[in-house]
Amino acid sequence: MSCPEELRSLEAFWHMKRGGRALPRRSDFTPEELRPWLGNLAIIAVERDMRDMRFRVALSGTQLDSYRGHGITGRYVDEVCSGIEDTTPYYRDCVTRGMPVHYLHDNSPNSAIYTDMGKMLLPLSEDGVTVDRILVAMYPLPANDSGCDTYAMAG
Numbered sequence: 001m002s003c004p005e006e007l008r009s010l011e012a013f014w015h016m017k018r019g020g021r022a023l024p025r026r027s028d029f030t031p032e033e034l035r036p037w038l039g040n041l042a043i044i045a046v047e048r049d050m051r052d053m054r055f056r057v058a059l060s061g062t063q064l065d066s067y068r069g070h071g072i073t074g075r076y077v078d079e080v081c082s083g084i085e086d087t088t089p090y091y092r093d094c095v096t097r098g099m100p101v102h103y104l105h106d107n108s109p110n111s112a113i114y115t116d117m118g119k120m121l122l123p124l125s126e127d128g129v130t131v132d133r134i135l136v137a138m139y140p141l142p143a144n145d146s147g148c149d150t151y152a153m154a155g
């Protein structure tokens with residue numbers, strides 16, 4: 001089984017941009033540098049109140065929108081994902097640990113196409129401590145592939 005190379009190369013790029021810091025900033029990534037992945041990326045804003053956090057799609061790539069059959073920029077993850085109870089723990093884990101999270105995402109309930117997707121969440125922080133954005137990348141897995149040994153479960 002194989003993970004999409006695009007996810008591996010993006011994670012390596014995230015680590016390079018992070019350097020010696022705990023977390024990179026959103027501003028560390030230019031659109032030109034992200035060009036190889038751009039259509040398959042989303043930027044998720046982490047919104048907090050006194051009791052909870054919520055995840056809003058600040059920007060969704062054109063390829064991600066085509067998988068769904070419609071745009072999701074400006075909407076909340078809990079509005080666009082059925083089975084949110086299966087999705088939000090990964091986002092929370094990324095925010096809490098401040099580390100990349102990989103998982104196998106069944107895109108079928110939310111998508112214009114049926115396929116399993118390799119999904120990666122990369123935390124970003126303007127102050128270097130608090131995760132305030134998540135860079136999300138998602139790529140279809142080959143038809144004969146059902147995941148990857150390197151996908152880590154949240155928690």
